[in-house]
Every structure is written in structure tokens, then in C-alpha cells.
Amino acid sequence: MKLIEILLSTVGISFDTFAIMTCKGAMLYRINKSKLIGIGLIFGGWQALVLLLSNYILVHYQDNLIGLGILLEILAVLIFFGLGIYMIGKALKNKIVHERREEDFPIKEIIILAIVTSIDALLAGIGLSFLKINLSESLIPIIVINILLVILGIYTGYFYGYEQKTKAYTVGGVMLVSIGLRVLFKNILYVI
Secondary structure, three states, X not given: OHHHHHHHHHHHHHHHHHXXXXXXXXXXXXXXXHHHHHHHHHHHHHHXXXXXXXXXXXXXXXXXXXXXXXXXXXXHHHXXXXXXXXXXXXXXXXXXXXXXXXXXXXXXXXXXXXHHHHHHHHHHHHHHHHOOOOXXXXXXXXXXXXXXXXXXXXXXXXXXXHHHHXXXXXXXXXXXXXXXXXXXXXXXXXXX
């Protein structure tokens, strides 16, 4: 069960990155294949770091939260519902992107985008720690999933346009809401 939550949350929050990379890919004159892995590593490494730090801090201080088990699980459900609904809201809003051709991705812009998209990862790491899921063994899959979604996002935007971001937000939001539902039905309602 823990593996499913880890994979769903990682892929779900990575769809935010996918959507942003779709917009960036739509603006590229040509794709510089040699930089794709580097961009993926920046996003994947940063997201993995944020997920692990938020998760590590709370998992290792769970002893102070003894007796709050069901309350922490309810908070986890609220976090995942909130993240999912936020992403679906972004899809429904369908913000217009003013396309302009770019030759390349400035590294400063990539780092800023990686930091901004990691806010979802921070909350997801907290939610997973409330479920007593330790992410320390999941570093490599988190980075690999992010690298793949960065590359896929750039190519999707390049070939199909920025409009595909709406689908990415919807899929990511549905995945995060499904984690909340899974926890609600498996952990909370089962106990009650």
C-alpha cells in the first residue's frame, strides 16, 4: 500500500512540472537534447530533496505526535484533496500562455521554476509522513519519474502546443485526489 501512495503522489505532483515543461516546450525553436537530462535532474533533484526533507523531519519526530494517529491521517487526506483540487482548478482556469519563440532555457529560469513547482512536493511529503511513509528509499524513482516527465513535457509542448497543460493538471489532480480517497477508505473509514 505504501508503494502505491509513493508512486501516485510522485507522479501526481510531477504533472505540475510536466504542465510547465509543456508550456516551455511549446515556445522552443528547437529542442536541445543534450540539456534535457540536466533540466530533468534540476527538477527531479530539487523535488526529491523537498519531498525527502519534509518527509524526514516529520517521520523522525512522529514520537512527539503519538496519540494523534487518526487526526494525522485526516490531515493527510485533506492535504492530498487540497493539492488535487488545486491542480484541477488550474486545469479549469486554463490560463492563456503568451507564446514567444525561445532559443533555449536560461538556467536561472529553470531553477526558479523548479523551486516554485516544489511547493506541491513539500505538502505531499508532509502528507506522506502523516501516513508514516518514509521516502528515504524512494530517492531514485522520484528523480527518474521527474526526469521522464520533464522530457515528455518538453516534447509534448513542442509537438502539440501548450494547451496540453490542461490535461496534465487534470491527470495530476485526479491522482492526488485518488490518494486522499484511498487513505480515507483504507485507513480512516476502516478504523471507524
